[in-house]
Amino acid sequence: xxxxxxxxxxxxxxxxxxxxxxxxxxxxxxxxxxxxxxxxxxxxxxxxxxxxxxxxxxxxxxxxxxxxxxxxxxxxxxxxxxxxxxxxxxxxxxxxxxxxxxxxxxxxxxxxxxxxxxxxxxxxxxxxxxxxxxxxxxxxxxxxxxxxxxxxxxxxxxxxxxxxxxxxxxxxxxxxxxxxxxxxxxxxxxxxxxxxxxxxxxxxxxxxxxxxxxxxxxxxxxxxxxxxxxxxxxxxxxxxxxxxxxxxxxxxxxxxxxxxxxxxxxxxxxxxxxxxxxxxxxxxxxxxxxxxxxxxxxxxxxxxxxxxxxxxxxxxxxxxxxxxxxxxxxxxxxxxxxxxxxxxxxxxxxxxxxxxxxxxxxxxxxxxxxxxxxxxxxxxxxxxxxxxxxxxxxxxxxxxxxxxx
Amino acid sequence: xxxxxxxxxxxxxxxxxxxxxxxxxxxxxxxxxxxxxxxxxxxxxxxxxxxxxxxxxxxxxxxxxxxxxxxxxxxxxxxxxxxxxxxxxxxxxxxxxxxxxxxxxxxxxxxxxxxxxxxxxxxxxxxxxxxxxxxxxxxxxxxxxxxxxxxxxxxxxxxxxxxxxxxxxxxxxxxxxxxxxxxxxxxxxxxxxxxxxxxxxxxxxxxxxxxxxxxxxxxxxxxxxxxxxxxxxxxxxxxxxxxxxxxxxxxxxxxxxxxxxxxxxxxxxxxxxxxxxxxxxxxxxxxxxxxxxxxxxxxxxxxxxxxxxxxxxxxxxxxxxxxxxxxxxxxxxxxxxxxxxxxxxxxxxxxxxxxxxxxxxxxxxxxxxxxxxxxxxxxxxxxxxxxxxxxxxxxxxxxxxxxxx
Numbered sequence: 001x002x003x004x005x006x007x008x009x010x011x012x013x014x015x016x017x018x019x020x021x022x023x024x025x026x027x028x029x030x031x032x033x034x035x036x037x038x039x040x041x042x043x044x045x046x047x048x049x050x051x052x053x054x055x056x057x058x059x060x061x062x063x064x065x066x067x068x069x070x071x072x073x074x075x076x077x078x079x080x081x082x083x084x085x086x087x088x089x090x091x092x093x094x095x096x097x098x099x100x101x102x103x104x105x106x107x108x109x110x111x112x113x114x115x116x117x118x119x120x121x122x123x124x125x126x127x128x129x130x131x132x133x134x135x136x137x138x139x140x141x142x143x144x145x146x147x148x149x150x151x152x153x154x155x156x157x158x159x160x161x162x163x164x165x166x167x168x169x170x171x172x173x174x175x176x177x178x179x180x181x182x183x184x185x186x187x188x189x190x191x192x193x194x195x196x197x198x199x200x201x202x203x204x205x206x207x208x209x210x211x212x213x214x215x216x217x218x219x220x221x222x223x224x225x226x227x228x229x230x231x232x233x234x235x236x237x238x239x240x241x242x243x244x245x246x247x248x249x250x251x252x253x254x255x256x257x258x259x260x261x262x263x264x265x266x267x268x269x270x271x272x273x274x275x276x277x278x279x280x281x282x283x284x285x286x287x288x289x290x291x292x293x294x295x296x297x298x299x300x301x302x303x304x305x306x307x308x309x310x311x312x313x314x315x316x317x318x319x320x321x322x323x324x325x326x327x328x329x330x331x332x333x334x335x336x337x338x339x340x341x342x343x344x345x346x347x348x349x350x351x352x353x354x355x356x357x358x359x360x361x362x363x364x365x366x367x368x369x370x371x372x373x374x375x376x377x378x379x380x381x382x383x384x385x386x387x388x389x390x391x392x393x394x395x396x397x398x399x400x401x402x403x404x405x
Numbered sequence: 406x407x408x409x410x411x412x413x414x415x416x417x418x419x420x421x422x423x424x425x426x427x428x429x430x431x432x433x434x435x436x437x438x439x440x441x442x443x444x445x446x447x448x449x450x451x452x453x454x455x456x457x458x459x460x461x462x463x464x465x466x467x468x469x470x471x472x473x474x475x476x477x478x479x480x481x482x483x484x485x486x487x488x489x490x491x492x493x494x495x496x497x498x499x500x501x502x503x504x505x506x507x508x509x510x511x512x513x514x515x516x517x518x519x520x521x522x523x524x525x526x527x528x529x530x531x532x533x534x535x536x537x538x539x540x541x542x543x544x545x546x547x548x549x550x551x552x553x554x555x556x557x558x559x560x561x562x563x564x565x566x567x568x569x570x571x572x573x574x575x576x577x578x579x580x581x582x583x584x585x586x587x588x589x590x591x592x593x594x595x596x597x598x599x600x601x602x603x604x605x606x607x608x609x610x611x612x613x614x615x616x617x618x619x620x621x622x623x624x625x626x627x628x629x630x631x632x633x634x635x636x637x638x639x640x641x642x643x644x645x646x647x648x649x650x651x652x653x654x655x656x657x658x659x660x661x662x663x664x665x666x667x668x669x670x671x672x673x674x675x676x677x678x679x680x681x682x683x684x685x686x687x688x689x690x691x692x693x694x695x696x697x698x699x700x701x702x703x704x705x706x707x708x709x710x711x712x713x714x715x716x717x718x719x720x721x722x723x724x725x726x727x728x729x730x731x732x733x734x735x736x737x738x739x740x741x742x743x744x745x746x747x748x749x750x751x752x753x754x755x756x757x758x759x760x761x762x763x764x765x766x767x768x769x770x771x772x773x774x775x776x777x778x779x780x781x782x783x784x785x786x787x788x789x790x791x792x793x794x795x796x797x798x799x800x801x802x803x804x805x806x807x808x809x810x
Contacts, residue, residue, distance in 0.1 A: 250510075250681035270543045273652075
């Protein structure tokens with residue numbers, strides 16, 4: 001085998017959007033050593049993953065689907081899984097069918113696909129801000145323009161904002177990163193505006209089941225259900241097994257009107273041809289056995305204790321420096337600095353060196369100017385680790401504020 | 406729960422590239438009923454999927470990785486899997502490490518990611534034509550311009566063509582769709598041109614192990630290996646478990662210089678955050694047990710018999726109407742019509758109605774003008790089905806040619 005003798009001088013010209021990408025996601029999903037307490041991710045408690053049920057479901061899936069469990073499947077997803085998701089979404093008011101469901105490789109992929117089919121370069125997305133950093137990542141290659149969704153705007157302004165955007169993106173249940181729960185009335189107002197304007201509402205709902213106080217509010221999908229034989233929009237509702245079963249299955253879904261599902265499928269065909277049938281078969285068996293619901297009571301009890309522990313520790317150790325509201329659900333506590341000199345981007349490396357990581361506010365802002373806030377996760381770590389993590393963070397804050405600017 | 410009373414009138418404005426997408430992939434991966442013989446896909450023989458080994462590997466993976474098998478993992482892929490892939494790619498001449506490997510959700514995802522990081526809207530891709538329709542699908546959202554790679558061009562022309570493109574895309578082993586095997590000398594000439602021009606060579610190699618006659622030729626990756634401590638490019642080599650273990654795992658990979666892997670990872674972070682750790686853990690166990698190699702002798706024997714059966718049937722029933730060359734590897738037979746009136750787009754619905762499907766040439770051409778050719782698969786069906794499929798196709802061809810224009 002001979003090789004050419006010219007020196008290799010590959011210098012690809014990379015796409016411009018890469019200059020804007022965030023650098024914390026890789027930290028979030030990385031496994032930290034015992035020396036660092038990871039408060040940055042939206043990661044479930046590993047001890048509640050139903051490993052035995054997953055193993056049993058795999059055996060059943062291989063016996064039931066045989067070669068289908070490792071073959072290509074339909075781009076839209078396995079019929080059995082689409083129907084199981086549709087059944088879970090159906091209400092007495094609205095029946096959903098397989099034609100309303102696209103299975104995605106995690107719900108993040110649904111965001112990637114929505115960007116591809118709805119956004120030409122430079123076009124506008126109307127979104128809650130601060131917003132989920134994964135959504136910003138998913139849409140970077142489409143180089144969108146962002147406008148801020150104002151839930152409190154008057155109907156005319158809201159309608160104009162919706163009209164001027166390709167779609168609206170929101171996380172009404174325990175918004176990522178702020179943990180805010182959007183009131184039913186605000187949901188109705190947004191929906192009415194979208195219906196008047198003919199706009200698309202993307203409702204990202206990974207945390208809907210993680211309700212610790214009070215009762216669940218109706219989703220935009222439920223509110224938009226008019227009981228017609230086939231759901232007609234305007235909501236694209238995103239769900240996932242990542243918070244109930246485990247993110248490593250990468251099983252998410254979009255529920256929408258059939259034409260939207262068809263267009264998303266065309267994009268999915270060029271993204272990965274279809275979500276893995278192996279994981280889909282396991283998911284079918286897990287849903288049929290009701291494992292996602294069976295794990296919920298223990299999960300809610302555990303996460304409630306952890307939420308309480310983090311909120312108490314934050315009050316004790318960070319209360320002088322930050323304002324925050326205890327969230328009634330979800331995975332996150334959002335803290336806003338009282339001191340304008342406090343810069344969470346500058347704090348991050350100090351905290352990391354002190355053995356704790358968090359998400360700085362800037363990563364939830366496409367302009368990266370949100371420097372006075374941070375997001376802490378309370379689901380991954382036990383109470384003792386949460387308290388120790390907050391202590392380390394408090395020390396890092398003081399070190400940061402004392403450092404010469 | 407109250408709902409707004411305005412009529413729903415969602416009419417999203419979809420991105421323009423959707424007007425260009427192909428409509429056959431969904432047919433290819435769909436499961437046909439017993440009445441239709443599917444010669445259109447690049448699908449493995451279902452009877453050779455190692456289901457028992459996959460079940461055993463799943464048990465071992467859950468025992469070994471525990472909660473890691475269903476957690477988020479590193480965006481780049483599980484270290485163990487990256488190292489297993491790197492070890493398989495390493496030669497006495499060149500060592501590859503985890504830093505050279507990105508795990509992707511099927512190798513199609515690598516094409517999506519390459520489009521995202523290397524192609525601004527309208528920029529040029531230099532590719533073999535006709536080319537893999539999945540690649541065309543993956544790049545549609547980037548709206549590239551295509552130029553045809555001429556393997557026989559003189560060095561200066563080849564260098565200019567490479568210089569004028571963001572990257573070169575080729576399938577040197579049993580090109581999809583034509584089944585052509587690119588000679589070592591042609592590979593060397595392309596590599597030399599890319600090295601002189603500082604270009605990126607994307608070598609898509611799903612079929613490299615499916616060699617039925619003769620011996621394997623050196624890959625572009627091997628030819629470009631200069632023995633440096635860390636591989637420096639310019640090749641991005643794509644591989645997959647889809648043809649050896651099963652496409653339903655959706656485990657593919659890219660092997661490249663570390664900077665390219667890093668940029669691909671940034672795009673992957675916004676595509677699905679990482680390939681499912683559940684499937685990755687199973688893949689690690691399958692590779693460690695050598696299942697991908699163990700299945701190969703039986704697979705090659707089976708596919709050789711099927712290739713021979715399809716070639717013989719095509720000679721008997723389609724030889725008057727089409728020219729073709731028996732492929733020495735891969736999954737496909739490519740047939741070119743002798744009669745310019747034969748239009749494989751028009752033939753497709755007639756054939757489908759007659760109980761056989763194939764891939765018309767137009768889907769492998771971004772301008773959709775390649776109407777006189779078609780691709781037949783010989784790996785999915787047994788010999789009797791292949792013969793019957795060709796008979797149906799031959800009847801459909803005569804019906805098509807007799808139809809009024």
